[in-house]
Each structure stands twice: as C-alpha cells, then as structure tokens.
Amino acid sequence: MTTTYSVELGNRSYRIFFTHNDCKELKANLKQSFSSNLRYAIIMDQVIEDTLENNFSGLDFLPHPPAVKITLKAGEQSKSISGLEKIYHELVNNGIDRSGAIVAIGGGVIGDLAGYAAASYMRGIGLYQIPTTLLAMVDSSIGGKTGINLPTGKNLVGAFYQPKAVFIHSSFLQTLPQNEFNAGMAEIIKYGLLADTNLFSQLQMIGKLSSKHKDLPNIIRTCCKIKASIVRKDEKETDSSGGRALLNLGHTFAHAIEAASGYNQYLHGEAVAVGLVLAGKLSLRLDYLSQKDLDAIIKLIKEYDLPISLRNPLPIATLIDAMRRDKKILHGKFNFIVLERIGKAIIIDNINDHWINDLWLEAGATVN
Ligand SMILES: NC(=O)c1ccc[n+]([C@@H]2O[C@H](COP(=O)([O-])OP(=O)(O)OC[C@H]3O[C@@H](n4cnc5c(N)ncnc54)[C@H](O)[C@@H]3O)[C@@H](O)[C@H]2O)c1
Structure with a gap:
C-alpha cells in the first residue's frame, strides 16, 4: 500500500x-x-x-x-x-x-x-x-x-x-551493506534525540532494527515527517534560534572528524554517531541530560556497531581547525546543537572552548 x-x-x-x-x-x-x-x-x-x-x-x-x-x-x-x-x-x-x-x-x-x-x-x-x-x-x-x-x-x-x-x-x-544500513541508523537515532521521545523509546524497545523489520517503513516515515516539518518552517536554515540547524545535531563534531581523517575513514553516519555522543556529553556537562540519558544514547548507538569515540587518534588542533571552517560557524562563533532533554534539541553559542577540548581528548584526540 x-x-x-x-x-x-x-x-x-x-x-x-x-x-x-x-x-x-x-x-x-x-x-x-x-x-x-x-x-x-x-x-x-x-x-x-x-x-x-x-x-x-x-x-x-x-x-x-x-x-x-x-x-x-x-x-x-x-x-x-x-x-x-x-x-x-x-x-x-x-x-x-x-x-x-x-x-x-x-x-x-x-x-x-x-x-x-x-x-x-x-x-x-x-x-x-x-x-x-x-x-x-x-x-x-x-x-x-x-x-x-x-x-x-x-x-x-x-x-x-x-x-x-x-x-x-x-x-x-x-x-544495502550492513555498515551502510548502520550509518543510516545514526541519522534515525538523531531524529529521536532532537525531536521525538517516542521514536527514541521505540528504537530502545526494538533493540536492533534491520532492513526486514516490520517497523522500519513506519520509522522511515516518522523521520521524513520530522525533517519535513522542520524544513517547512526554515527552508534555507536562516532561523538563528534553531530551526533547520537543529537537524545538525552532532554534525559539527562529525564534519570535523570526516575532514580531519581525510574523508575516507568514516562513513558519514559513523562520524555522526561519534558526534551524537559528544553532543550528549556536552548536554550532560550543561546539566541538561543525566548520566542515565547519556548511557541510553550510547547503548543505542552501540547496537548498530557504530563508533562512540575516534577509531584512531586525530590531532586536536586539526579537529578544532576543521570545526572553524564548518558552514555552521556564524560570525566566528561556534554554534552547538545540544539536547535540553531526549527529544528536544536547542542551539547554544556560549560554550567554553575548554569543554570542547576536553570532549575531543576524551574521544581519543591527541594534543599534537
Ligand atoms: N542533502 C542532504 O540533506 C544530505 C544529508 C545527509 C547526507 N548527505 C550526503 O549524502 C552522502 C552520503 O550518502 P549515502 O550514505 O547514501 O552514501 P552513498 O550515496 O555513497 O551510498 C553508499 C553506498 O551504497 C551503495 N548503495 C546505494 N543503495 C544501495 C542499495 N539499495 N543496495 C546496495 N548498495 C547500495 C552506493 O552505490 C554506495 O556505494 C554524503 O555525500 C553526504 O554529504 C546529504
């Protein structure tokens, strides 16, 4: 049908x-x-x-x-x-x-x-x-x-x-090869985190979704609806209070990982998975998320054999440089999408540089 x-x-x-x-x-x-x-x-x-x-x-x-x-x-x-x-x-x-x-x-x-x-x-x-x-x-x-x-x-x-x-x-x-399917799952988890608590709970309950799972067509549809409703309100990503930019949850970190590793070590969704964990950790640091929330995010990401930290060490300076060149930097300021709670993302621009350094180090970056 x-x-x-x-x-x-x-x-x-x-x-x-x-x-x-x-x-x-x-x-x-x-x-x-x-x-x-x-x-x-x-x-x-x-x-x-x-x-x-x-x-x-x-x-x-x-x-x-x-x-x-x-x-x-x-x-x-x-x-x-x-x-x-x-x-x-x-x-x-x-x-x-x-x-x-x-x-x-x-x-x-x-x-x-x-x-x-x-x-x-x-x-x-x-x-x-x-x-x-x-x-x-x-x-x-x-x-x-x-x-x-x-x-x-x-x-x-x-x-x-x-x-x-x-x-x-x-x-x-x-x-579709399993690793490509898993990379797509990172974006699905992202939608649950940024806009839909029910979707996140559904994913937790399913455990591991596969291409043959009966719920997959519905889950795809839910994600499309979330994206469409966000795009409808902010088609060209000009809303500085969030809007379409919220879809970039985890992506400032992810794009830095992809760029710093030469675009050939991570599928996009794999880098997004690490980015989601770092965005979750940042949200914990801001006292929005609890440790329990963060553990739930990490557990779900691991179900799909997606990375939660860097696979190989990358120099922190290269990662920060890549973040500065990202299109999401406006007026020289880092904008981060964080989670106010699971199911609601917000944009924030006054993040302490030290916190970002700490996050990268924790994720396996090296000082030189
Ligand atoms: N426009 C946007 O809003 C947006 C959002 C996210 C990502 N992107 C872009 O999407 C690209 C990544 O897309 P992707 O992850 O789909 O990768 P991809 O297009 O490279 O596809 C991955 C691989 O799967 C193969 N493949 C495709 N369908 C298949 C199938 N049904 N069965 C078997 N093999 C199949 C492809 O040939 C390819 O080798 C990046 O360039 C990224 O920048 C764009």
Missing part, C-alpha cells in the same frame, strides 16, 4: 510516496507523477545499477524509458566538478531541455550531485528523488539541499533546490 506525506513549501511543495514489497506500486506512483512525454535522465552509480539489475528487475519500475541513463562511479569522489561536468554533457547530448527532468536513483552522493545538476542545468529542470540508502531515505532526499564537494572541502558548492517528488521504496534496502 502506498502512503504519502506532503512537504508543504508553498509553490515548491511536493509529496513523498512510501512503498515497500514489490515495485508495482512504485511504478504506479511514478506514472502518476510523470507526464507520458516527459524526457528525463536517470542518474545513478555503478553499484546501484548492478544491484537493481541483479535483484530488482532493473529499471522496470520506470513508467517509460529514460532519454539517457547516466552512470557514475560509486563513492564520494563522484560528487565533484568532474561528475557534474559528465552529467551536463550527457544532458546536452541527449536533448534534455528546460521541460526535461533528472531522476536520481541512489544514496546521498547521487541525490546531492543529481540535485545540483538539476538546479543548475538550464537554470533549473525537474528533479525526482528515488533514494536507495537508509541515509538518503530519511535525510538527504528530502529538504532540497543539493551540492558537490570541492578539493578544499565537502558540500562547498550547492543550492537549495526542492525535488518535484520523492519515492521511498524501502525494499531497496534489502541489498
């Missing part, structure tokens, strides 16, 4: 379609959303192309054949200027004009890259997201953040560009 949820953004509103089991309903929903003469390009990576071919009858779920299929190498390196250039060439060579569209099939890498291609090609063409990783289903495919990396940093070029529809078919997760 298909269920839907509307992301209300005025004339940029769109629906998220949720399906699971076989692909017939996914196909019907796509058919409903695409006009029969829509010329569109499919963008995916090699791994997802092979996975669909070997496990899901290929691209049979598409309502009519695409004008072009653009396949990139799997991995973060495709989210780059050269990846974007390849897409532009293929779009031009295959006659995609301003009435055309891009359909992104894949994880956050493909979604962000294809999204930015759609935002910039001919000043904007239609974009449809079909996320295939847990992280993309609960996070990156919704909300309109698109972009690519520069050699100097992650996500430094991008645009807010909302899709026309998002199609979440949770059965695609059955082929």
